[in-house]
Amino acid sequence: MADINARIQSDIDTNPVMLxxxxxxxxxxxxxxARVVQILTHAGVPFKTxxxxxDAELREGVKTFSNWPTIPQLYVKGExxxxxxxxxxxxxxxxxxxxxxxxxxxAKAQA
Amino acid sequence: xxxxxxxxxxxxxxxLPDAQVQIEDLAGDGDHxxxxxxxxxxxxxxxxxxxxxxxxxxxxxxxxxxxxLALQTSAPA
Numbered sequence: 535m536a537d538i539n540a541r542i543q544s545d546i547d548t549n550p551v552m553l554x555x556x557x558x559x560x561x562x563x564x565x566x567x568a569r570v571v572q573i574l575t576h577a578g579v580p581f582k583t584x585x586x587x588x589d590a591e592l593r594e595g596v597k598t599f600s601n602w603p604t605i606p607q608l609y610v611k612g613e614x615x616x617x618x619x620x621x622x623x624x625x626x627x628x629x630x631x632x633x634x635x636x637x638x639x640x641a642k643a644q645a
Numbered sequence: 646x647x648x649x650x651x652x653x654x655x656x657x658x659x660x661l662p663d664a665q666v667q668i669e670d671l672a673g674d675g676d677h678x679x680x681x682x683x684x685x686x687x688x689x690x691x692x693x694x695x696x697x698x699x700x701x702x703x704x705x706x707x708x709x710x711x712x713x714l715a716l717q718t719s720a721p722a
Contacts, residue, residue, distance in 0.1 A: 566713070602693075603700050603708035619716050620692045 538595035546609040550639050551581035554596045555606040559583050566618035567606045573625045574608075578641035579634050611637045647675030648711050653703070657682055660702030671715070679715040688720035695719075 546552045551574065557563030559571050559581075574581045586593035586605050597603055600614045608615045610633060615621065624630040634641065650668040657666050657680070664684040671677040680699070687695045695718035700707045707714060 597708065601697060603705070614693060616693050616696070620696065623692070623717070 538591050539599055541592075542596055542599045543612075545582075545584065546612045549582040549609075550611055550637065551579050551634075552609040553581055553583045553606055554586055554592070554609075555583050556585065556587050558585050563587060564605070566604075570606045570608060570618055570621050573621055573630070577625070577631060577634060579639050580642065610634065610639065648678075648706065649675065650678060653678060653680065653711070653714070656704065656706075657699060657702045660698070661686060665721075671713075676711070677713040678711070679717075681717045683719055683721055685720060687718055692718065 553559075553567075553570060553574065555562060555564070555567035555570065557567060559575075562568035562571050571583070584592060586596065593605065596605070596607055600607055602614065602617060604617050606618055606621075608617075608621055615630075615633065616624070621630060624633070631641075650670055654666045654668050658664055661682070661684045663686070664682050666683075667681045669679045671679055682695075682699055686698070690698075696716050699716060699718060703711065703714075
């Protein structure tokens with residue numbers, strides 16, 4: 535358990551926008567994960583994903599880490615931001631974009 | 646394993662007696678719900694904290710027998 539916590543901590547410290555999800559950004563394997571990928575893509579921020587379906591220890595570990603029972607889970611600058619519902623709500627109100635700006639996460643120029 | 650909407654509502658109201666809880670069965674399969682929970686105790690709390698309180702009220706069922714519960718929480722306007 536200590537190892538998995540250290541791994542998650544290192545993931546979220548290294549990657550300013552870190553998403554734990556089912557599947558990957560190209561092939562999400564759950565509608566809720568897909569929605570968060572879509573939002574991040576739309577927001578134009580670079581993000582890293584980890585597929586919990588390939589790693590049972592990570593799947594349980596990340597739930598304990600954040601005291602959050604479901605996947606996906608989004609972390610920005612090492613802070614747990616929320617799951618699909620919260621991210622959707624924050625995106626709709628513009629809070630998510632504000633969070634990215636405040637966190638110094640640069641949106642890529644949209645094509 | 647599915648859960649009844651009334652059970653979900655009862656568990657939430659047990660933890661948050663003042664809460665106004667609305668549950669919608671999204672797919673009619675007893676497995677995909679949307680819940681809106683309005684409680685004074687949410688005032689001043691982050692969304693993550695609000696949702697964590699609702700998840701705690703469901704005592705581990707979330708992510709297990711309850712696959713999908715879209716949550717919206719707020720303090721009364």
